[in-house]
Each structure stands twice: as C-alpha cells, then as structure tokens.
C-alpha cells in the first residue's frame with residue numbers, strides 16, 4: 001500500500017474503503033453482507049494496510065457507521081476514519097451533537113476526518129464551520145473535509161474555518177473527469193486531498209456488466225450509465241481498460257483505480273461487495289501506468305458519450321417499470 005504524507009496522525013492510504021454499501025438498502029446486498037461480509041471486508045482491509053475508511057451518518061441511517069466501528073474494534077487506532085454530516089441544520093450545537101452521535105456509533109473518541117456531505121444551498125459555510133472549529137478544539141475532530149464542493153466554495157470553507165479543509169470528496173473516474181479542471185490542481189499545489197468517490201462508476205468500469213447482464217439494485221437502476229444503450233456505448237472504454245490491464249496482468253477495475261490515483265493528491269475509496277473485490281482494489285495501489293497508457297485511456301474516455309440528463313429519462317423509466325427490464 002502507498003500512503004499520503006500530509007501531517008495527519010495516521011497516514012491516509014491511497015486506496016481506502018467506501019462503506020455506503022454497509023447496511024444500505026439501496027445497494028441490496030442483504031443481511032448476510034451487512035452481518036458478516038462487511039465485517040470480513042474491513043478486517044481484510046486492515047490486514048492489507050488500508051487506513052482510510054469512509055462512511056457517513058446517512059448511510060443505512062447510521063448502520064454503516066455502526067458496522068464499521070464494530071468491525072474495526074481494537075484496531076481502531078490503525079484506521080483513519082472519515083465520516084460525514086448532512087448539513088440540514090448546520091448550526092454549531094446541532095453539528096456538535098451529530099458528531100458525538102457519529103463517534104458513538106463508530107465507537108471512537110475521535111473522528112479523523114469530519115466531512116460536510118454536500119454544500120448547503122442556502123446557508124453559507126461560516127455557520128457549519130463554527131461547529132467544526134469547536135469540535136477540533138476539543139479534539140473530537142482531527143481534520144475537517146467537504147464533499148461535492150466547487151473550488152470556490154472549498155476555499156470559502158477554509159476561510160470560514162480559519163485553517164485547512166483537508167479534503168474535498170467528489171465523484172472522479174474515467175467517466176467523470178471534471179475535478180481535473182481545478183480541484184486536483186488546487187489539491188496538488190496546496191497539499192490538500194481529493195477523495196475520489198465512485199472511482200469504478202459503481203461497477204461500470206469493471207467491465208462486468210453489459211446490455212444483457214445489468215446490475216439490479218436501486219442505486220444502479222437510477223444511474224443512467226447502466227442503461228442498455230450506455231453499456232453498449234461504454235464498450236470502447238472497457239476494451240481500452242482491458243488492453244492496459246492485460247499488459248499489467250491486472251483487471252479493468254484495477255486499471256481504473258490506478259488511473260484515478262495517478263495524481264499524488266488523489267486517493268480513491270471504492271466500495272466492495274466481497275473480500276475478493278477489496279483485495280483486488282487494494283492491489284491496484286501498486287500499479288504504475290505509463291504516460292502512453294494514461295493517454296490511451298483518456299482518449300477512450302473522451303470517446304465515451306453516454307446518454308444522460310433529460311435524454312436518459314425515458315430509458316430510466318423503461319428500465320424501472322417497462323417490460324423486459
């Protein structure tokens with residue numbers, strides 16, 4: 001495993017583990033996953049040197065935090081725990097109370113990274129950062145982070161906090177490359193971190209799914225990328241991933257992860273539905289892509305034009321309610 005050296009107590013692994021899947025009905029992995037497999041995934045991740053574990057108070061309405069806290073158990077100090085607050089009423093007393101509730105579910109006295117899950121469209125960050133500052137002063141929170149923030153808002157949050165907002169957790173993958181415009185350059189120049197979520201585009205980049213074999217769960221039923229037409233359109237990108245993967249004795253998913261963390265300021269937090277997936281994802285931290293490979297993947301990604309937005313709506317409705325879905 002490789003780690004970031006940016007002055008955090010526990011160093012952050014370049015590949016972490018996303019735990020939205022833990023106990024969340026929308027992923028549909030069921031009770032044996034929530035009850036045992038999720039725990040096994042965390043234990044194996046620790047063995048393999050993963051330190052970054054990402055959760056949120058909203059995942060499974062607290063269940064993800066509970067499962068993670070229980071699974072880390074006595075090894076909590078080897079982990080860098082990142083959780084998130086949904087900023088519905090971001091006044092200081094509420095922020096403080098929600099942090100305590102998350103810490104209790106996680107069985108810890110310190111949240112290593114406490115992230116604002118998404119920008120509140122109405123309330124500016126001065127309000128929430130007052131609570132964050134107090135939490136840092138009393139030692140309940142180590143680092144403050146944000147998620148789904150623009151660069152302007154990230155920097156405004158830093159001004160409001162009066163110190164660094166370590167990370168911005170955003171969707172970043174070969175299919176979603178917007179963070180390359182300004183977030184990643186900022187993180188590289190200012191010793192900040194971009195935490196890439198959905199780095200496998202929820203499994204699309206594994207190459208496992210195609211027109212006649214589509215994943216069935218609520219998360220992906222609502223994701224236009226899994227429409228039959230888009231799975232067909234993704235064939236060129238998957239072929240490019242496969243070709244690079246063959247050269248490394250790796251899988252398309254591993255190459256997609258290696259691509260996502262090629263900047264030293266980016267770490268990725270793939271979710272996993274099995275211990276095998278976790279193992280494979282962790283091994284991707286050691287794959288070094290050549291400049292030519294990065295270029296070839298970028299070209300294949302540019303050529304992938306999925307149907308999205310309004311144009312995707314009829315397909316999504318058909319996929320959900322129509323015949324032969």
Ligand SMILES: NC(=O)c1ccc[n+]([C@@H]2O[C@H](COP(=O)([O-])OP(=O)(O)OC[C@H]3O[C@@H](n4cnc5c(N)ncnc54)[C@H](OP(=O)(O)O)[C@@H]3O)[C@@H](O)[C@H]2O)c1
Pocket residue numbers: 017018019020021054055117147148169170196197198199200201202203204206208215253254269270271272273276277278280281
């Ligand atoms: N801040 C935010 O707003 C936000 C939003 C979304 C996610 N997140 C965080 O980011 C994490 C990851 O994002 P995500 O779960 O949306 O997407 P992801 O990591 O791109 O995809 C995860 C899914 O891909 C499949 N997969 C994983 N490893 C694989 C492998 N080696 N080979 C083949 N398939 C593999 C699994 O699904 P199957 O096996 O079922 O195909 C798994 O559930 C979440 O757990 C969460 O912590 C944050």
